[in-house]
Amino acid sequence: MPFRARFSYRVLWADCDSNRHMYYPNYFKMFDSSTHNLFEQAGAPVPELLAAYGLRGLFIVDAHAAYRAGCGWGDEIAVESHISEWKRRTFKVSHALWNGDVLAAEGHEIRVWGVPHPDDPERSAAGEIPAEFRARLDGGDDR
Amino acid sequence: MPFRARFSYRVLWADCDSNRHMYYPNYFKMFDSSTHNLFEQAGAPVPELLAAYGLRGLFIVDAHAAYRAGCGWGDEIAVESHISEWKRRTFKVSHALWNGDVLAAEGHEIRVWGVPHPDDPERSAAGEIPAEFRARLDGGDDR
Amino acid sequence: MPFRARFSYRVLWADCDSNRHMYYPNYFKMFDSSTHNLFEQAGAPVPELLAAYGLRGLFIVDAHAAYRAGCGWGDEIAVESHISEWKRRTFKVSHALWNGDVLAAEGHEIRVWGVPHPDDPERSAAGEIPAEFRARLDGGDDR
Amino acid sequence: MPFRARFSYRVLWADCDSNRHMYYPNYFKMFDSSTHNLFEQAGAPVPELLAAYGLRGLFIVDAHAAYRAGCGWGDEIAVESHISEWKRRTFKVSHALWNGDVLAAEGHEIRVWGVPHPDDPERSAAGEIPAEFRARLDGGDDR
Numbered sequence: 001m002p003f004r005a006r007f008s009y010r011v012l013w014a015d016c017d018s019n020r021h022m023y024y025p026n027y028f029k030m031f032d033s034s035t036h037n038l039f040e041q042a043g044a045p046v047p048e049l050l051a052a053y054g055l056r057g058l059f060i061v062d063a064h065a066a067y068r069a070g071c072g073w074g075d076e077i078a079v080e081s082h083i084s085e086w087k088r089r090t091f092k093v094s095h096a097l098w099n100g101d102v103l104a105a106e107g108h109e110i111r112v113w114g115v116p117h118p119d120d121p122e123r124s125a126a127g128e129i130p131a132e133f134r135a136r137l138d139g140g141d142d143r
Numbered sequence: 144m145p146f147r148a149r150f151s152y153r154v155l156w157a158d159c160d161s162n163r164h165m166y167y168p169n170y171f172k173m174f175d176s177s178t179h180n181l182f183e184q185a186g187a188p189v190p191e192l193l194a195a196y197g198l199r200g201l202f203i204v205d206a207h208a209a210y211r212a213g214c215g216w217g218d219e220i221a222v223e224s225h226i227s228e229w230k231r232r233t234f235k236v237s238h239a240l241w242n243g244d245v246l247a248a249e250g251h252e253i254r255v256w257g258v259p260h261p262d263d264p265e266r267s268a269a270g271e272i273p274a275e276f277r278a279r280l281d282g283g284d285d286r
Numbered sequence: 287m288p289f290r291a292r293f294s295y296r297v298l299w300a301d302c303d304s305n306r307h308m309y310y311p312n313y314f315k316m317f318d319s320s321t322h323n324l325f326e327q328a329g330a331p332v333p334e335l336l337a338a339y340g341l342r343g344l345f346i347v348d349a350h351a352a353y354r355a356g357c358g359w360g361d362e363i364a365v366e367s368h369i370s371e372w373k374r375r376t377f378k379v380s381h382a383l384w385n386g387d388v389l390a391a392e393g394h395e396i397r398v399w400g401v402p403h404p405d406d407p408e409r410s411a412a413g414e415i416p417a418e419f420r421a422r423l424d425g426g427d428d429r
Numbered sequence: 430m431p432f433r434a435r436f437s438y439r440v441l442w443a444d445c446d447s448n449r450h451m452y453y454p455n456y457f458k459m460f461d462s463s464t465h466n467l468f469e470q471a472g473a474p475v476p477e478l479l480a481a482y483g484l485r486g487l488f489i490v491d492a493h494a495a496y497r498a499g500c501g502w503g504d505e506i507a508v509e510s511h512i513s514e515w516k517r518r519t520f521k522v523s524h525a526l527w528n529g530d531v532l533a534a535e536g537h538e539i540r541v542w543g544v545p546h547p548d549d550p551e552r553s554a555a556g557e558i559p560a561e562f563r564a565r566l567d568g569g570d571d572r
Contacts, residue, residue: 013322014315017442018449018502024203025171025443029300032168036299036359045360060167064207073447074322074331156465157458160299161306161359168300172443179442179503188503216304217465217474310489311461314454346453350493 002082003139005041007034011075021070027105028063031095034079035109038093042136049133056124058111061090065107071099083137089113089126091137145225146282148184150177154218164213170248171206174238177222178252181236185279192276199267201254204233208250214242226280232256232269234280288368289425291327293320297361307356313391314349317381320365321395324379328422335419342410344397347376351393357385369423375399375412377423431511432568434470436463440504450499456534457492460524463508464538467522471565478562485553487540490519494536500528512566518542518555520566 009030017023035058039045049055071077078098085092090112097105115127152173160166178201182188192198214220221241228235233255240248258270295316303309321344325331335341357363364384371378376398383391401413438459446452464487468474478484500506507527514521519541526534544556 012315012319013446014318014452014454016447018445018447019200019202020447023443024206025168025175028168028171029298032300033298040360047360057162059162060210062207062209063167064205066205067203074326074333155458155462156303157309157311157461159304161302161304163304166300172441175443176441183503190503217469217476305486305488310492311454311457314457318454343448345448346496348493348495349453350491352491353489 001139002084003038003042003137004080004082005034005038007037007079007081009033009077009079011071011073011077013073016073021072022075024065024067027065027067027097027107028109030077030079030097031063031065031081031093031107031109034081034095035093035111038081038083039137044133044136053130053133054115055127056114056116059114059124060109061112062110063107065105067105069099069102069104071097071104075099077104084108086129086134086138088128091129091134144282145227146181146185146280147223147225148177148181150180150222150224152176152220152222154214154216154220156216159216164215165218167208167210170208170210170240170250171252173220173222173240174206174208174224174236174250174252177224177238178236178254181224181226182280187276187279196273196276197258198270199257199259202257202267203252204255205253206250208248210248212242212245212247214240214247218242220247227251229272229277229281231271234272234277287425288370289324289328289423290366290368291320291324293323293365293367295319295363295365297357297359297363299359302359307358310351310353313351313353313383313393314395316363316365316383317349317351317367317379317393317395320367320381321379321397324367324369325423330419330422339416339419340401341413342400342402345400345410346395347398348396349393351391353391355385355388355390357383357390361385363390370394372415372420372424374414377415377420430568431513432467432471432566433509433511434463434467436466436508436510438462438506438508440500440502440506442502445502450501453494453496456494456496456526456536457538459506459508459526460492460494460510460522460536460538463510463524464522464540467510467512468566473562473565482559482562483544484556485543485545488543488553489538490541491539492536494534496534498528498531498533500526500533504528506533513537515558515563515567517557520558520563 080096084094093109112126113129114124117123117125158165223239227237236252255269256272257267260266260268301312366382370380379395398412399415400410403409403411509525513523522538541555542558543553546552546554
């Protein structure tokens with residue numbers, strides 16, 4: 001069972017557009033925030049990952065959202081997230097964004113384990129994901 | 144041949160995150176801005192659509208981006224956009240985001256032709272896309 | 287004694303810029319969010335004001351911030367706000383932004399009670415602030 | 430005569446809030462972008478300053494805006510900026526934001542010349558502004 005976490009947020013006026021709903025790119029801010037929360041809840045906050053592994057970032061290579069319902073100013077929303085797929089150098093974070101008990105959006109991010117390029121540290125490259133990072137995010141029951 | 148337009152933009156400091164690249168949700172701001180530009184260039188700016196058809200909005204139901212390269216502060220970028228697919232009530236806008244001559248991202252938006260719900264004007268519903276709107280965005284060569 | 291309220295927030299990655307601190311315009315998002323929270327806590331949430339008084343908005347005419355310390359990603363911040371000055375058609379909201387127990391910024395917003403212009407409802411004009419709105423925000427002890 | 434520069438921008442849908450005007454904190458994004466443009470036009474772009482002087486950043490210590498008129502989606506705006514005041518370690522950038530020929534806002538930023546703290550390079554401190562940077566931004570007539 002993958003480790004799961006829930007990021008709660010109250011929609012700000014600043015998040016909404018002229019249609020009086022959360023501006024659609026801001027759903028990805030919510031996904032991103034939920035990913036950061038997921039790692040923190042799993043005991044692997046990004047600042048520690050950067051320090052421990054020489055990681056440069058968990059760069060996005062793919063992002064998707066399907067929108068089912070709007071979110072307005074003041075709404076109490078929550079994003080439920082977990083890692084749904086692992087490859088050697090990338091992983092996929094799946095998100096469900098709830099507005100109260102309405103599923104308002106679903107989506108994913110694919111992120112790469114970004115490290116300095118071995119031949120040119122000015123550039124970044126995809127590195128192998130450390131087993132202990134994966135173990136933390138995989139939960140503990142089924143390994 | 145679909146009508147195509149190009150939205151040019153210079154990346155602001157405000158668009159970048161702590162990794163010193165354009166923050167990934169902001170690519171969708173670029174897509175959204177390019178869609179608005181596309182309609183305007185085709186002679187169908189959104190404010191006129193709202194007034195002419197009782198349209199409420201061109202609401203997003205699906206958004207996707209694949210990221211290939213970063214964009215940094217001050218970079219001159221351009222988004223090339225066209226409508227790549229039509230259904231009765233929705234259409235798909237395809238985007239290619241160039242950073243100079245590097246293809247930095249590709250993606251799409253699926254948007255619905257949002258009108259007042261016939262039974263309850265407080266709510267919105269998907270309406271049929273007017274033929275003349277489609278004609279403008281379809282270009283003129285192949286109809 | 288003016289009514290006071292406290293808006294709590296955890297700084298998102300999305301709020302930070304390439305200097306790895308909250309981007310300076312985002313402090314005003316915090317002030318704005320705190321003003322909305324202040325009214326809600328006082329029993330006068332903006333949506334109710336719009337409905338009850340034909341208010342169009344509490345438009346900003348002046349905004350200021352003095353920055354004393356940075357806020358970084360994940361920091362638990364709080365904005366303490368109250369109305370520090372009243373005029374017939376405008377009022378001043380004073381804000382103190384705390385990062386833990388460090389005063390990170392102070393500032394204000396001056397807002398106008400925006401109503402439809404009596405001669406041309408397409409435009410907005412400054413209207414007189416209703417006594418009962420002021421009473422709620424003034425607190426109740428010293429009147 | 431101080432050196433002056435003009436930053437032109439077309440307001441995006443993404444910049445506007447539920448009142449269908451540019452969200453008020455976004456005026457500061459415009460000021461910030463105009464300051465970056467001012468330095469670039471004067472031949473002192475921030476990336477070169479960072480490299481040449483060991484500068485860490487031109488951190489904001491004070492920001493103010495007075496709003497006179499709104500800016501809506503699609504409006505062609507321009508910010509005219511110059512440095513209006515110098516101190517040993519800080520300077521003030523004055524901004525006028527035009528919406529077409531309407532003065533929509535005026536404001537300022539006070540920025541500090543941020544360098545590594547001499548006793549603890551983890552921290553930043555205010556450093557003395559180099560004479561040649563000031564000379565570039567002061568224009569050339571009155572030196």
